[in-house]
Amino acid sequence: MKNKNKLVSAAMGTLLLINPAVDSITASAADHSSVPLPTAPAWGHFVDGYKNNIPANMTLESNPAIGVLSGFLKLWTPGTSWDNGTKLNSEVLDYNIQYVANLSKTRTKEMEDAAYYDDRRNQTYGAIDGLGSLADVYRSTTNTYTTIANIPEDATTVKYNDGNGENKGGSSDSSLGKMVDLIGIVRGNYASSNQAKKYYSYMRPWRWLDTTSVIVPTLVPARSSTPESDGGFPSGHTNASYLASLALAYAVPERFQELLTRASEMGNNRIVAGMHSPLDVMGGRVLATALAASALADPDNAALKQAAYEQAHETLLTQTGTAVDRFSNYEQNKKDFTDRLTYGFTPISSTTEPTVVPKGAEVLLETRQPYLSDEQRREVLATTGLPSGYPLLDDPEGWGRLNLFAAADGYGAFNNNVTVTMDAIKGGFYAKDTWKNNIAGTGKLTKEGTGSLTLTGSNTYAGGTELNAGTLTGKSTIAFGSGDVANNGGTLAEDVIGKVTIGGDFTQAADGTLELNMASANDVLETKGAVEVNGKLHLSFTNGYAPGTGTYTLMEYADGARTGQFSSVQIDGLSSSYITQVFYRSDKIVLNVTTPTSTTDPVVVPGTGSGTDTNANTGTEQGTDTDNQGSNGTEQPETTVNPFQSNVVNRDAVLNAVNKAIAASNNDNQSFSDISNHWGSSFIHKAVKLGIITGYENHTFRPNSPVTRAEFTAMIARAFALTPDASASFNDTGSSWAAGYIGVLANKGAITGYSDGSFKPNAPISRAEMVVIISRILNLDILAAGQPVSFNDVSSSFWAANEIARASSANLVQGISASSFSPNGTTTRAEAATLIIRALESDSSIKALIEGV
CATH class of the missing domain: 1.20.144.10 (Phosphatidic acid phosphatase type 2/haloperoxidase)
Known part of the structure; x- marks a missing residue:
């Protein structure tokens, strides 16, 4: 992992007991080997006859x-003499x-x-x-x-x-x-x-x-x-x-x-x-x-x-x-x-002869790769050897073509399916090792045992990767090869700054953990095939990386290719001041990050720096959208919010849109039969004039009717001159009349969807949800306002408590009574129109434009 503890090596000044003595140095597992023994040359296999290297034996056949x-x-x-x-x-x-x-x-x-x-x-x-x-x-x-x-x-x-x-x-x-x-x-x-x-x-x-x-x-x-x-x-x-x-x-x-x-x-x-x-x-x-x-x-x-x-x-x-x-x-x-190894010599014969591995050569890797069998060590030697053809090195048994440095870095190819069992309790390389070669081949890697194996090469092996126990870490963009990856019960980790790609499908079972190390905003796990997630997601912020508030992509996949969701989420490396939440969209899994005073992201699951678990299922829209004002009929004093300190809106664009809307509505004397005595009539009138909302064909406005999530999104986008953009789609908004409005607010971070990837555009929006949305639009964390208003039905632990307090202190919203806010109550059309007009009028220039409308 990025900047995490690594295997203690004798290269360091201070050394630890990293591989205590065990019953046997070698692994005992037997595997089918694709590397048979070479035919014994005239002098026999070297390891069988090495004691024949004595002065009495001076012929090719005897020594x-x-x-x-x-x-x-x-x-x-050779000649008959030295010269x-x-x-x-x-x-x-x-x-x-x-x-x-x-x-x-x-x-x-x-x-x-x-x-x-x-x-x-x-x-x-x-x-x-x-x-x-x-x-x-x-x-x-x-x-x-x-x-x-x-x-x-x-x-x-x-x-x-x-x-x-x-x-x-x-x-x-x-x-x-x-x-x-x-x-x-x-x-x-x-x-x-x-x-x-x-x-x-x-x-x-x-x-x-x-x-x-x-x-x-x-x-x-x-x-x-x-x-x-x-x-x-x-x-x-x-x-x-x-x-x-x-x-x-x-x-x-x-x-x-x-x-x-x-x-x-x-x-x-x-x-x-x-x-x-x-x-x-x-x-x-x-x-x-x-x-x-x-x-x-x-x-x-x-x-x-x-x-x-x-x-x-x-x-x-x-x-x-x-x-x-x-x-x-x-x-x-x-x-x-x-x-x-070759000193720049040019090959003098065929460079494509198959690699042979001498009898007994595998002993040279016996302590370096103790978790492999002798047959597997032979495969390592065969897949890391030199090409044929170099002067001197093509001896019959293959001693000259061995590259022990490369062999110490693990397999060079999986020509067969490879199962690695690492027992961490034995310490040393049993507990932790790294394969640094670029692994090719058609075979599959299966990781068993409690130990940890890291792959750092640009790997192209096509047979897939299966993790059943322990930890398997990828430290390159294509560390896991080009095939499917299945995590059945271990920790699959990536430790790459930037994108990591899984070439096929990715599946994680209930006992699996996916560990994503975040060292930059570009750290993404991309899957080319289908995605099925379960089990645990562990996010670790490393290398001192501290994200800003916003939405960060964790995983990418084809639209609609995902099923399932993580049962729990653990976040390490973030200050306790951050608040985080994981959301599932049709083509990606994202992390929303905010603080108690930020406005761009949802307020739900706290991401502590202590590694505590959080329930991923709490990442629904309930902890994401919202905002509104009071619904009693009293007029509220001027607010002190400045919406144009927000990154979401542009003051000049809003001013221009308000001017155009007023000019277009000069001859429009539309009136409604059902608002003359309504407490919100003046706000409704302004909202209609500005094209934020419309009435019905029978000349009614229906001020007390509920507002849907799609309707409120459209009203916000129109009021603050946000250009519709349907690119940020949810799995249920593609055919919605409000898709463009929903998309632009999602891209701006003002709204998010539910954990199942939906937005529920036709559901009524609650008062709390409305407040949170306007809070993000206005950047309420920078307002200068009076004392926050407290309500008996909004506890300090309520997900939108901070936004409700700020909006009420800015006089954008009121409770339904002096002591109650009804955060889960349905927002009415009058309340929505009133809140938006008050937000616009928080800017003195805009207020002057629309005051006489």
């Missing part, structure tokens, strides 16, 4: 570390080396220093930077250290090593010792890149260029003088950096993407250093991904990885760190990591 990089053989044929291999694709390989040369000409001193540190320091020490503010806590707790504290002045001539062989990777006996051991096992005996280096025998960039000028000056002493044992492909530093980072990411999935970004940075710094090429670094990443997944999927390591995860959450994440978090910018992290 999976060599096999997983076999895509390099489409570019390069006699054959280029098979000169265009790709020349670009690969030229990339290093070009970068060496544009790198900055800051980049060179960073490259020096990442070259000389242990990769585990460097990877810990990905923990952000907790990096210093982890290092001090585990005693992970470096002896390269700065760059010595003679570094350009002297090679400095980190610790001279000491164990700097941390202590197993520390309170985070299981995390240390997990990194150790992932970087263990079978994780070397040396066998692949020796097999592929591809030179380092500075040997291809026959110059050391591409090497960062402080690293020149670190270059090897034995090229036969110093291959460039793959990068060993990159391999080690990713291995350490992926081990940490398993234990601290709250920093999954930040740790990946740090690993990619360490790999990129090998290119900055001039020590490796982009293909070297890409190979190091691919190899490390397969090696890390193999160690984490190994049953022998199950207890260790669980213990490491628990230590991370019980000890590390409960601390407050002070280190600088260089990876707090998600968008920058995403760009950097994504760019480094």
